[in-house]
Amino acid sequence: MTATSELLGTAGKPAKDTGTLVTPRPAVRRPRPRGWTLTVRALGPLALLLLWWAASATGLLTPDVLASPADVVRAVGELWGNGQLPDALATSLTRSATGLLIGLTTGLTLGVVTGFTRLGDELLDSSLQTLRTIPFLSLVPLFMVWFGINEIAKILLIAVATTFPMYVSTSSGVRNTDPKLVEAMRSFGMSRLAIVRQVVLPGALPSLLAGLRLSMTLSVIALIAAEEINATAGIGYLMAQAQSYARTDILAVCILVYGLFGLCADAVVRLLERVLMPWRRAGR
Amino acid sequence: MSTAVEVSRLRKAFGDRAVLDGLDLTIGRGEFVALLGASGSGKTTLLRILGALDGADAGEVLVPRVRTVVFQEPRLVPSKRVLANVTVALPRGQAERGRRALAEVGLEHHATAWPATLSGGEAQRVALARALVREPELLLLDEPFAALDALTRLRMQDLVGELCRAHRPAVLLVTHDVDEAVRLADRVCVLREGRLVTDETVAVARPRDPGDAAFAALRRRLLADLGVRTAAHTTENGASA
Ligand SMILES: Nc1ncnc2c1ncn2[C@@H]1O[C@H](COP(=O)(O)OP(=O)(O)O)[C@@H](O)[C@H]1O
Ligand SMILES: [Mg+2]
Numbered sequence: 001m002t003a004t005s006e007l008l009g010t011a012g013k014p015a016k017d018t019g020t021l022v023t024p025r026p027a028v029r030r031p032r033p034r035g036w037t038l039t040v041r042a043l044g045p046l047a048l049l050l051l052w053w054a055a056s057a058t059g060l061l062t063p064d065v066l067a068s069p070a071d072v073v074r075a076v077g078e079l080w081g082n083g084q085l086p087d088a089l090a091t092s093l094t095r096s097a098t099g100l101l102i103g104l105t106t107g108l109t110l111g112v113v114t115g116f117t118r119l120g121d122e123l124l125d126s127s128l129q130t131l132r133t134i135p136f137l138s139l140v141p142l143f144m145v146w147f148g149i150n151e152i153a154k155i156l157l158i159a160v161a162t163t164f165p166m167y168v169s170t171s172s173g174v175r176n177t178d179p180k181l182v183e184a185m186r187s188f189g190m191s192r193l194a195i196v197r198q199v200v201l202p203g204a205l206p207s208l209l210a211g212l213r214l215s216m217t218l219s220v221i222a223l224i225a226a227e228e229i230n231a232t233a234g235i236g237y238l239m240a241q242a243q244s245y246a247r248t249d250i251l252a253v254c255i256l257v258y259g260l261f262g263l264c265a266d267a268v269v270r271l272l273e274r275v276l277m278p279w280r281r282a283g284r
Numbered sequence: 285m286s287t288a289v290e291v292s293r294l295r296k297a298f299g300d301r302a303v304l305d306g307l308d309l310t311i312g313r314g315e316f317v318a319l320l321g322a323s324g325s326g327k328t329t330l331l332r333i334l335g336a337l338d339g340a341d342a343g344e345v346l347v348p349r350v351r352t353v354v355f356q357e358p359r360l361v362p363s364k365r366v367l368a369n370v371t372v373a374l375p376r377g378q379a380e381r382g383r384r385a386l387a388e389v390g391l392e393h394h395a396t397a398w399p400a401t402l403s404g405g406e407a408q409r410v411a412l413a414r415a416l417v418r419e420p421e422l423l424l425l426d427e428p429f430a431a432l433d434a435l436t437r438l439r440m441q442d443l444v445g446e447l448c449r450a451h452r453p454a455v456l457l458v459t460h461d462v463d464e465a466v467r468l469a470d471r472v473c474v475l476r477e478g479r480l481v482t483d484e485t486v487a488v489a490r491p492r493d494p495g496d497a498a499f500a501a502l503r504r505r506l507l508a509d510l511g512v513r514t515a516a517h518t519t520e521n522g523a524s525a
Contacts, residue, residue, distance in 0.1 A: 279400060
């Protein structure tokens with residue numbers, strides 16, 4: 001603004017040498033046409049699909065290694081038609097969502113407690129850091145012994161796996177809160193709970209969302225582990241069956257479904273980042 | 285005049301170095317006191333003790349129940365809009381009061397803005413509105429204008445003077461700017477070596493003009509108390525600035 005008014009000012013005066021002056025041109029972000037971003041994002045997956053199709057069509061990729069895209073589409077139709085795929089999806093999604101919800105809640109609570117209170121830090125942090133290093137896959141046999149082959153074992157496995165990334169991200173995010181801001185809020189008489197809710201958690205949101213991302217990925221991995229070992233329903237069960245009949249088309253469908261889970265999880269976090277932190281786009 | 289702040293034989297040490305040592309201070313209700321001191325003399329330490337942000341090592345401190353602080357930085361919550369920052373920690377349904385406080389500092393049109401979009405002076409005015417909306421009996425100001433440019437600083441000084449005359453809280457303004465202290469305060473104190481070496485009522489008539497002889501004389505005396513030597517002619521120059 002100042003630059004423009006200066007330029008206008010000099011233009012009004014007749015005999016000024018402005019030969020060496022230039023108009024400042026800021027780097028503007030040109031608005032994209034609608035759908036452009038989505039198209040560009042889809043290019044990579046489409047190229048992979050094309051490659052797969054070409055390899056199958058030319059005979060480079062034989063059906064006993066991996067079915068062709070057309071076969072996979074046919075398999076989706078078959079599985080959807082006889083109700084196997086919807087059932088499996090519903091079962092698996094319920095398991096991973098329930099486990100994820102438990103894990104996220106636990107991780108968030110523990111993270112806030114250890115990040116914000118000294119007693120919580122002293123009491124809990126070292127034990128949680130120890131537990132964190134245990135690979136959750138090593139818990140599978142133990143859970144089988146404890147709970148048998150039922151839903152509880154699977155959901156708990158997912159919950160355990162997703163707790164720790166959320167815990168680590170939350171506690172580090174909470175620890176990074178500006179102590180001056182907390183002190184100021186306290187001086188205006190804000191209660192500790194209100195400070196956590198209104199100042200600490202919004203400030204820690206970037207970390208919380210990073211934790212959410214990691215936990216979502218792990219929830220799918222834990223889901224596979226839980227379903228591969230002993231299940232009578234779900235995507236993992238579908239895979240185990242397909243494996244024994246060497247149905248590479250169904251295997252490909254299941255793998256694609258897992259991929260779609262990951263894609264959706266990413267979209268959810270992107271959306272949350274935009275919706276939950278409007279103040280971050282306001283700054284300069 | 286009844287008292288708002290009563291401090292006697294206050295002592296505060298960091299390690300074995302006493303920053304405040306036997307400090308006495310009384311502030312009456314509605315009185316505006318400016319506290320001057322060199323950097324590191326313990327001004328912030330005293331203010332933090334009065335604001336219950338830090339504890340004292342010895343001595344007696346009495347302050348009113350409702351106190352608010354304006355810090356050197358605005359300390360606004362980035363995730364709250366301006367109005368929510370003003371009414372922070374107030375019971376629900378106080379938006380109207382918050383809006384009035386914003387209007388008093390001239391920011392009624394910024395109620396829904398995010399703190400990150402404010403200029404330094406605007407952010408500090410929001411912090412001032414946040415401190416005043418609670419109707420404090422004691423307002424603690426810790427170099428609230430130090431980070432502002434000279435022009436904004438003058439405007440802020442006028443604003444603070446006006447608002448304090450309207451609301452009549454007891455005020456302790458911590459500053460290292462002698463002109464600012466003399467312009468605004470009913471009384472000026474100088475903190476040196478842990479105690480108040482000067483505590484005098486400002487007798488200059490309002491509105492206070494730095495060109496006034498009484499203003500210049502007081503200014504010179506205060507600077508001497510702060511350990512700054514001024515020749516007569518530099519005082520003349522400084523006074524016109
Ligand atoms: N938390 C602390 N720990 C150790 N020393 C401190 C602490 N706070 C302040 N001090 C020391 O006390 C002295 C006075 O500090 P302060 O009150 O901030 O000075 P100022 O008058 O500039 O506001 C300084 O020398 C500072 O180093
Ligand atoms: Mg200070």
